[in-house]
Amino acid sequence: MNLDWLLSHAEEIAALALQHANLSWPPIVASFIVAVPLGWLAHRLPRLRGSIVGVAGLLYAIPSLALFVVLPLVLGTSVLSRTNVIVAMTLYGIALLVRSAADGFDSVDPAVTNSATALGYPAWKRVCAVELPLAGPVILGGLRVVSASTISLVSVGALVGVKSLGTLFTEGFARSFPTQIIAGVAGTVLLAVLFDLLLVAAGRVAMPWAKAGKTGDASSPARAKTTAAGAGRGAAASAGRDGGKP
Template identity: 50%
Template structure:
């Protein structure tokens, strides 16, 4: 504990770096999944290609990707962009599959009704399909968020791991407390990110809560869920 107070500046600085480096891929993953997921939902052929391609990229171990990206992007090995791009690739890989599933799960009756009452394709997407896919998108985004925050620490081996620095430094100095503090702060960031996403979901999708509780009530009343 004493070590934490003595090195508070370091820990806070690394935490901020960790937040920055992990927030970026999460946001990129969310934005990219909307068009990519929609295309995968809409066209069977591109879906197979997209899921295979991102499946392959997702398979590549993170440290391998951190080290390979510089020679693909032409960046220096210690450039934080490498880590951000690698984590964004994983985030997009999870989100595209999740978004395709989410758009698939929107009932066809609803979208057809929307078309029938005169929605254009674009406004139907933004006002009907996207909000209805919201809860599943959010669940996938929570997975992405927790994964990214945890995975970033491996980036410390290429100089950009946020709190992962404490793992390496603590290990080299044979000082478990430092490693422990790194783990705890990483967990705290993961939990805070998760709570922010849950909170945003509540504000932006108030109906998903009432639907969930209606679902639970139905189950309690003996209906099969």
């Protein structure tokens, strides 16, 4: 390990890390926006569930390098455009998250949704205010996987000239310089950990009941489901009192 090289190239590494992050967060957000409705659709239409999840899963089987070559032809972008990487990562993220989203909606106690319906919630409001929050912990778990996968795969873009921490890999291999390779690997891992911590923190703020459900003996599936159901009924009832009625 050449510490002198690391110190002298610290600004370059930081710049590549920032570029890597800017290539990673848009696909994570876009994957969530697209995959959650698809997961809900798979949950609501059991006959189409296999097709929706299956087609989404096939996206992940497409080799990343092949996708980076094909996308410029489809999108009309330059081979070096960061748009290609963002679109490719979004497709992979959707492929991973659709099943988690469907499983999350499946985990919501039907009694909770029935309570919301009895309070007069229209379907869209029931989904947004009741089903989605209770499906959140499962969806968040899938989103964390998407985050780690995206940050890892963004590095592949360096092979087609899109700069990121993966650039340190390619240049390090070309020069047979292990320090540069290790810097790229370590930077990618640290970035993945940082994104994961941010997602966990966001989940704790947005879904405090999920953390509460893990205390004591609530870790058992039955107790956890009861805790979630209670939270959902409470939320629905509270919203109804505060103007959630039609």
